[in-house]
Amino acid sequence: YSIWEQVRNGEPHHVLLRGDTGIGKTTLVERFATSVALEGATVARVKCYELERELPFGVIGGMINHLLDLPGASATDPEQLAELARLVAKVRQRYPALPAPIPSEGESARLLFTEAVMALVAAVADEHPVVLAIDDIRLADATSLAVLHLMLRRIDNLPLMVLLTSS
Numbered sequence: 001y002s003i004w005e006q007v008r009n010g011e012p013h014h015v016l017l018r019g020d021t022g023i024g025k026t027t028l029v030e031r032f033a034t035s036v037a038l039e040g041a042t043v044a045r046v047k048c049y050e051l052e053r054e055l056p057f058g059v060i061g062g063m064i065n066h067l068l069d070l071p072g073a074s075a076t077d078p079e080q081l082a083e084l085a086r087l088v089a090k091v092r093q094r095y096p097a098l099p100a101p102i103p104s105e106g107e108s109a110r111l112l113f114t115e116a117v118m119a120l121v122a123a124v125a126d127e128h129p130v131v132l133a134i135d136d137i138r139l140a141d142a143t144s145l146a147v148l149h150l151m152l153r154r155i156d157n158l159p160l161m162v163l164l165t166s167s
Contacts, residue, residue: 004036007161008129014152014162016137025165029133032163042070042128048139057087059144060117063132064088067120072127076120083116114147114154121151122158129159137164 003013017025033043044066052058064084067073068091082098085091086109092098104112124130134140134148152162 001032004032004161007131007159008041010157010159012152012155012158012160012162014164016164016166018166021167025167026135029135029163029165033131033133036129036131036161040128041131042072042124043131043133044070045133046135048134048136050139053139053141055141056143057113057141057147059134059140060147061088061144063134064117064120065090067124068094070124070127072124073120074123075126076116076123080116080119083112084120087113110143110147111150114150117147118151118155121155121160125158125160129161131161131163133163133165135165136167138166 003015007013017028019025030045033041033045037043044063046059046062046066048059065088074095078095078098079102081091081095082101085095085098086101102112121130121132137145140148148162
């Protein structure tokens with residue numbers, strides 16, 4: 001909770017909860033997320049599954065789907081939303097008049113996508129502090145982990161807390 005107080009003041013943090021299966025990591029995160037939501041935080045929860053481990057951008061796509069429903073998401077720059085729409089169909093469904101994404105491939109495409117994810121998170125965090133809870137991170141796809149890693153390294157001065165659980 002002391003880390004949460006720092007997050008509310010604009011200092012991003014991430015926390016990894018590790019422990020044996022069934023010890024209560026998910027319950028702890030759910031209770032914490034409920035508590036901070038009552039204090040005005042915006043919470044997006046994603047669970048990783050073994051069957052989805054080979055789906056590139058699966059975890060990040062799930063996170064984007066949650067973030068799109070939150071206050072502030074519509075303030076994201078249309079070019080950034082267009083980049084997200086390249087991989088997440090719900091974005092184009094929600095905002096059908098988006099411009100075409102910038103042509104890219106390979107590593108530059110991943111960097112543009114990561115920048116777009118960061119822009120969406122920043123837009124949502126501009127309204128309320130954000131908690132991203134990702135359960136069973138060890139089951140996440142490699143591409144989502146790379147995007148998440150880069151995002152955590154680049155985001156400064158945002159009220160953002162990323163909670164990860166792993167056994």
